[in-house]
Amino acid sequence: MTSGLYGNWGAINVHLRNLQRANYKDKVLKPIGELIAQRVRQNIMQQRLAFEPLVEEYLSRKIAQGYDSRILAKTETFVDAIEVKDIQSSGNSFNVIVGVKDGSEQESGISLEELSYYIEYGTDRQPARYPFTLSWEEMRGRVTNETIDLIKVTLQEAIR
Numbered sequence: 047m048t049s050g051l052y053g054n055w056g057a058i059n060v061h062l063r064n065l066q067r068a069n070y071k072d073k074v075l076k077p078i079g080e081l082i083a084q085r086v087r088q089n090i091m092q093q094r095l096a097f098e099p100l101v102e103e104y105l106s107r108k109i110a111q112g113y114d115s116r117i118l119a120k121t122e123t124f125v126d127a128i129e130v131k132d133i134q135s136s137g138n139s140f141n142v143i144v145g146v147k148d149g150s151e152q153e154s155g156i157s158l159e160e161l162s163y164y165i166e167y168g169t170d171r172q173p174a175r176y177p178f179t180l181s182w183e184e185m186r187g188r189v190t191n192e193t194i195d196l197i198k199v200t201l202q203e204a205i206r
Contacts, residue, residue, distance in 0.1 A: 070197075075135070078193055079142040081189065082144050082185060086128050086144060086181040090177055091122075095181070100117055117175065121153065127146040128146055131144065131147075146158040146161075166179065
């Protein structure tokens with residue numbers, strides 16, 4: 047006894063080629079990264095995360111010098127530099143990396159990339175604030191759902 051597979055294999059090949067051409071980085075991963083970057087910026091500017099308060103002496107000096115009194119928003123240079131830095135995909139996994147613009151500096155001359163490590167993990171004199179980690183934890187479930195929805199739309203567009 048023999049068995050054969052029947053169907054419109056030409057149409058299936060067209061759909062498979064369309065799936066291969068679907069640009070997941072631009073249609074799925076980049077919008078997800080932008081969503082995360084936007085939330086980090088909002089959380090800092092709206093002070094929505096439970097940051098340890100600034101030392102009173104530093105806060106007074108900061109205000110006296112005409113800077114913003116909010117934590118991590120001294121001049122907004124740091125916040126404005128938060129962006130999607132890279133998108134990596136391999137097999138069944140992907141990474142969207144959100145950080146600060148390469149080559150950008152704070153007015154003191156320190157690179158914003160270096161400053162972001164001090165802010166996220168702390169120093170001997172400054173507590174860790176975790177704006178990236180806390181924002182990610184807050185958004186993890188939403189990001190999963192948004193990613194699934196964007197993948198569905200991208201697949202539906204590809205097989206049309």
